[in-house]
Amino acid sequence: MLLALSTGHAVGLAVVAGAFIAFALVSALVIPRRRPQYPGKHLGWFIVVTLVFFVGMLAAVEIFGAESEETAAETGTNRPGMTLPEPPPPPPAAQEGKAPNGKIVFSAQGCSSCHTFKAANATGTVGPDLDTALKGKDAAFVHESIVDPNKVIASGYQPNIMPQNFGQTLTPTQINDLVAFLTQSG
Known part of the structure; x- marks a missing residue:
């Protein structure tokens, strides 16, 4: 699915996903080492930021995951130099017994x-x-x-x-x- 997206859409999706992952790693591994009480009294802000990233990721999937029909036709599986694999052969017909x-x-x-x-x-x-x-x-x-x-x-x-x-x-x-x-x- 990701390979079928245009480059711009794939990059946009990757940037939003990367930011979400970076936030998750920093808030789970880095900040708690420096501030053991994290998120403590700032729990409300932490929840708001988490929800913003969550909604942002869902919006990015919705926006960047969709292609216009023209773009999809141009960037789909018909890229120049790209060959499609041969479809598998049909199953052999049932053998006629003797x-x-x-x-x-x-x-x-x-x-x-x-x-x-x-x-x-x-x-x-x-x-x-x-x-x-x-x-x-x-x-x-x-x-x-x-x-x-x-x-x-x-x-x-x-x-x-x-x-x-x-x-x-x-x-x-x-x-x-x-x-x-x-x-x-x-």
């Missing part, structure tokens, strides 16, 4: 012992029948159901039946392959 590899993951992780899923010849009954539970669901829903299975619980089932750690134990490729298998085969 359904045949997903079938292997489905079997290797023991999904067939809990779920019914015709494409895998699975007949488990502990968890929901994936042929019906995933009908009309998109890949994002299936992915979320694997990595955070308690987010949406299928009707008639209790939470925590499905292992909660597939997001940590499976690689992103394995998860994408499993999602592809479940969405393309169902």
Whole structure:
């Protein structure tokens, strides 16, 4: 923000801030050594001066912190010789999984012992029948159901039946392959 101000505004703000800091340091470190009773009977004046500096600093921020539109356009980020950093690249698109590899993951992780899923010849009954539970669901829903299975619980089932750690134990490729298998085969 300070770098976007014109030189005059930055200097004005720095001068007022410097005076405020100097007053604070002198009144806290120097004067009390010479006058141990400070501020003593002059407390009222000390409070007035402190408030003047405080209000002055707020006014300086308000005055020097604002630029006219023309000045801001001239002194903003379009200074000659100044280059802007490149914006960060967009995040990579979600990897498309491979359904045949997903079938292997489905079997290797023991999904067939809990779920019914015709494409895998699975007949488990502990968890929901994936042929019906995933009908009309998109890949994002299936992915979320694997990595955070308690987010949406299928009707008639209790939470925590499905292992909660597939997001940590499976690689992103394995998860994408499993999602592809479940969405393309169902």
